[in-house]
Amino acid sequence: MEKIPINRLIDFSPVDGTGNRFAIFVQKCPFRCLYCHNPETINECSACGVCVEACPKGALKKESGAIIYDESKCVGCDTCLRVCPNLSSPKTRYMSVEEIESRITRVRPFIRGITVSGGECALYPSFLEELFIRVKRMGLTCLIDSNGAKPFKDLEYLVDLCDGVMLDVKAYDDDFHRKLTSKSNAVVIENLDYLLSKNKLEEVRTVILPKYDDQNRNTVDNVSRIIGNKSRYKLIRYRYYGVREEGLKEFGKVIVDESYAQALAELARKNGCVDVVIS
Amino acid sequence: MEKTEVMKIISDETLTYAQQVLALARLAESYDDTLKRNPLWIKALKEGKVCDLNEGLAPYRPRYILPDYSILLEKGCSFLEIEKPKNLTELCFDLLIFYRHVPSITSYPVYLGNFTELFMPFEDEADNPSTKEVLRLFLKSIDKTLCDSFVHANVGPNRSKLTDIILDLTKEMQLAVPNITLLYDEDVTPRDLAIHAVDVMLATSKPSFANHKKYSSEHSNCPYAIASCYNALNVGGGGYTLPRLRLYKISTEAKDADDFMNNVLPRYVDLILENIDQRIKFIVEESSFFKSSFLVKEGFVEREKFTGMVGVVGVAECVNNLLGIENKAFGFGHNEKAEKLAYEILSKIEKIVNEHKGLYCSKCDDKYQMHAQVGIDTDGLDDAPGCRVPVGFEPPLFEHLTLESTLHGFFPCGVGDIFKFDQTWSKSKDAVLDVINGAFRKGLRYFTAYSEDNDVVRVTGYLVKKSEIDKLTNGEQSINNCTVFGKGAKEKGRALDRKVYGKNSD
Numbered sequence: 001m002e003k004i005p006i007n008r009l010i011d012f013s014p015v016d017g018t019g020n021r022f023a024i025f026v027q028k029c030p031f032r033c034l035y036c037h038n039p040e041t042i043n044e045c046s047a048c049g050v051c052v053e054a055c056p057k058g059a060l061k062k063e064s065g066a067i068i069y070d071e072s073k074c075v076g077c078d079t080c081l082r083v084c085p086n087l088s089s090p091k092t093r094y095m096s097v098e099e100i101e102s103r104i105t106r107v108r109p110f111i112r113g114i115t116v117s118g119g120e121c122a123l124y125p126s127f128l129e130e131l132f133i134r135v136k137r138m139g140l141t142c143l144i145d146s147n148g149a150k151p152f153k154d155l156e157y158l159v160d161l162c163d164g165v166m167l168d169v170k171a172y173d174d175d176f177h178r179k180l181t182s183k184s185n186a187v188v189i190e191n192l193d194y195l196l197s198k199n200k201l202e203e204v205r206t207v208i209l210p211k212y213d214d215q216n217r218n219t220v221d222n223v224s225r226i227i228g229n230k231s232r233y234k235l236i237r238y239r240y241y242g243v244r245e246e247g248l249k250e251f252g253k254v255i256v257d258e259s260y261a262q263a264l265a266e267l268a269r270k271n272g273c274v275d276v277v278i279s
Numbered sequence: 280m281e282k283t284e285v286m287k288i289i290s291d292e293t294l295t296y297a298q299q300v301l302a303l304a305r306l307a308e309s310y311d312d313t314l315k316r317n318p319l320w321i322k323a324l325k326e327g328k329v330c331d332l333n334e335g336l337a338p339y340r341p342r343y344i345l346p347d348y349s350i351l352l353e354k355g356c357s358f359l360e361i362e363k364p365k366n367l368t369e370l371c372f373d374l375l376i377f378y379r380h381v382p383s384i385t386s387y388p389v390y391l392g393n394f395t396e397l398f399m400p401f402e403d404e405a406d407n408p409s410t411k412e413v414l415r416l417f418l419k420s421i422d423k424t425l426c427d428s429f430v431h432a433n434v435g436p437n438r439s440k441l442t443d444i445i446l447d448l449t450k451e452m453q454l455a456v457p458n459i460t461l462l463y464d465e466d467v468t469p470r471d472l473a474i475h476a477v478d479v480m481l482a483t484s485k486p487s488f489a490n491h492k493k494y495s496s497e498h499s500n501c502p503y504a505i506a507s508c509y510n511a512l513n514v515g516g517g518g519y520t521l522p523r524l525r526l527y528k529i530s531t532e533a534k535d536a537d538d539f540m541n542n543v544l545p546r547y548v549d550l551i552l553e554n555i556d557q558r559i560k561f562i563v564e565e566s567s568f569f570k571s572s573f574l575v576k577e578g579f580v581e582r583e584k585f586t587g588m589v590g591v592v593g594v595a596e597c598v599n600n601l602l603g604i605e606n607k608a609f610g611f612g613h614n615e616k617a618e619k620l621a622y623e624i625l626s627k628i629e630k631i632v633n634e635h636k637g638l639y640c641s642k643c644d645d646k647y648q649m650h651a652q653v654g655i656d657t658d659g660l661d662d663a664p665g666c667r668v669p670v671g672f673e674p675p676l677f678e679h680l681t682l683e684s685t686l687h688g689f690f691p692c693g694v695g696d697i698f699k700f701d702q703t704w705s706k707s708k709d710a711v712l713d714v715i716n717g718a719f720r721k722g723l724r725y726f727t728a729y730s731e732d733n734d735v736v737r738v739t740g741y742l743v744k745k746s747e748i749d750k751l752t753n754g755e756q757s758i759n760n761c762t763v764f765g766k767g768a769k770e771k772g773r774a775l776d777r778k779v780y781g782k783n784s785d
């Protein structure tokens with residue numbers, strides 16, 4: 001039975017799609033976004049042991065080349081995440097579909113669906129397929145939260161199975177996308193078109209950045225033209241919380257103004273986007 | 280020289296005139312000693328093991344009265360010379376007149392009727408531009424004349440345009456009175472009404488949601504309503520009296536859990552049942568209410584639809600104590616053994632209560648009912664309200680709701696809890712409604728929520744304004760009788776420090 005690295009499970013999440021949802025954050029991401037809020041989800045743990053020494057509560061141990069995490073001792077100080085030289089987390093656990101399914105069963109009456117996020121969940125398509133089949137049997141909906149790094153056209157079965165994809169489009173300009181994420185956006189834009197054609201685009205998100213007005217406008221303008229009234233467009237104001245040094249150097253310790261985001265939302269509406277939200 | 284009790288009241292600058300009158304009446308009531316009481320009860324009162332909520336020694340009306348207002352709609356009221364109302368404005372005035380004549384333990388009406396049902400005959404006035412203004416004056420008048428947060432109105436379970444207007448006004452006006460509950464059944468209540476109610480609740484701390492599917496199934500003979508804080512009682516009846524078992528204090532008398540279950544607890548349950556019998560006998564046989572009140576004579580209430588209420592507080596502290604758990608972080612709310620024991624204790628109380636033949640309550644199957652009392656300010660941190668997890672030790676939202684859902688079954692005449700949410704939830708009304716639906720499917724009876732930055736906030740069960748508490752703190756008067764309880768609960772019970780649930784809901 002396949003097991004994949006899970007960074008975190010959240011029983012009740014009001015922010016990962018419509019309604020109350022069970023959220024699954026997988027580990028590993030092909031992008032390296034400068035403004036990533038949870039950089040500890042980017043890489044798999046290399047078991048280097050740095051965090052074991054740093055944990056003030058002795059909640060971490062290294063045993064036969066693997067990190068053992070004792071949740072009962074952990075006080076959630078996040079020291080381990082801060083010291084990790086590898087953008088990872090020692091709390092990641094390998095879990096099977098069954099284990100996750102039983103966690104979902106527990107909270108089922110309270111949720112309308114699940115959302116798989118990350119990291120990048122499209123790295124684990126066969127796992128998601130198996131999970132979604134079981135979750136749909138419970139009468140719940142399945143959303144994918146993706147940065148679009150992997151081509152969805154190669155994952156047609158998964159796309160058909162899910163109820164929608166919430167796709168990040170971090171920048172429309174390819175050079176700027178490379179600067180932000182370390183990778184080209186060609187696949188992301190292709191995914192945008194493909195998901196629209198499949199009628200599976202639940203939401204598109206763009207982080208509105210400080211100091212890059214041109215880039216913000218360019219992205220919002222182009223994306224809103226493409227999606228029109230066929231998807232919700234969420235503009236996420238950059239906030240510095242959780243952002244690592246490199247990102248802070250680039251964007252600063254600031255929060256983007258609501259009024260600035262509103263102006264961009266207006267632009268999107270002018271382009272025919274009906275459902276624009278700011279967060 | 281120490282001031283007399285009377286002098287203390289009449290010289291207190293923080294009391295309004297109306298509050299002084301009520302305090303003096305209460306003082307007089309507690310001077311009489313006609314009411315029979317068991318000396319063991321009096322001893323237990325002194326030891327803090329039971330509590331009579333200062334109901335007085337000469338009760339001259341039932342504690343909670345829920346008039347059947349449909350009679351006012353159909354026939355009017357001859358004692359008050361009110362004719363059958365012909366339009367919405369007349370009805371509003373008739374109600375305002377009527378409310379002044381509905382007694383209760385606080386002397387203010389604890390039940391104002393179900394506005395959705397009451398206003399239904401005049402639904403076609405909803406589109407009339409003056410209607411909203413009439414309802415605005417109606418609500419304002421209630422807030423400023425019935426100055427007590429236990430004054431409670433119901434709406435739902437169905438939708439009406441007038442209900443939507445009342446909810447809109449509730450949000451706009453930000454008043455502490457009346458308390459409002461939506462009788463909610465996900466299969467009956469239209470979704471847009473439910474979402475509207477969630478929106479208003481997060482902004483104003485009301486309406487709360489009552490599990491209508493559960494309550495209505497238990498009240499198949501006689502409709503129920505939610506009155507006072509969250510008491511589910513018969514319409515046309517109510518609650519005679521509500522003394523309380525303070526389980527933590529009682530548990531300190533037991534050698535161990537077995538001794539508690541088999542010896543100590545049953546003694547106190549018997550004592551409280553006897554006390555309820557005595558008080559009901561007094562209210563029915565000695566005082567004049569059931570003999571001469573127009574409410575009785577004209578059929579607005581019927582004696583047999585009332586019941587005695589067995590109040591319970593301090594479940595959490597009781598089981599923690601019996602299991603020797605000193606750190607609340609590892610106790611009830613975080614500890615299966617503690618929760619199992621709580622379940623057993625409540626089952627035990629339920630069994631004894633159900634085996635007792637109650638007096639003058641035949642329309643409640645001759646039974647008294649258990650009530651998870653919201654606590655009073657003097658409980659401090661000894662006794663958490665009802666079966667709640669102590670403030671500051673609330674588990675993650677899912678575990679919290681699951682635990683309460685299991686225990687709510689024991690309290691057919693009322694139980695409830697308050698959940699405090701941050702912005703991420705108040706922006707997602709759908710998510711909040713999903714949570715309510717899930718909890719009600721699991722058996723939760725009553726749900727209230729508010730956002731952390733509201734002015735109108737819910738203290739244990741009733742609403743007060745934070746700005747009014749500040750007035751009292753500064754030695755000024757507050758118009759609302761309950762502000763002083765809110766102040767006490769805030770200072771002694773940390774009642775406003777409930778955990779805030781954020782986006783990870785832990």
Ligand code: SF4
Nearest residue numbers: 055074075077078080
């Ligand atoms: S958060 Fe990390 S460092 Fe802190 S106690 Fe838990 S495991 Fe240790």
Ligand code: SF4
Nearest residue numbers: 045048049051084090
């Ligand atoms: S979490 Fe990071 S620091 Fe800890 S062992 Fe893994 S790679 Fe090393």
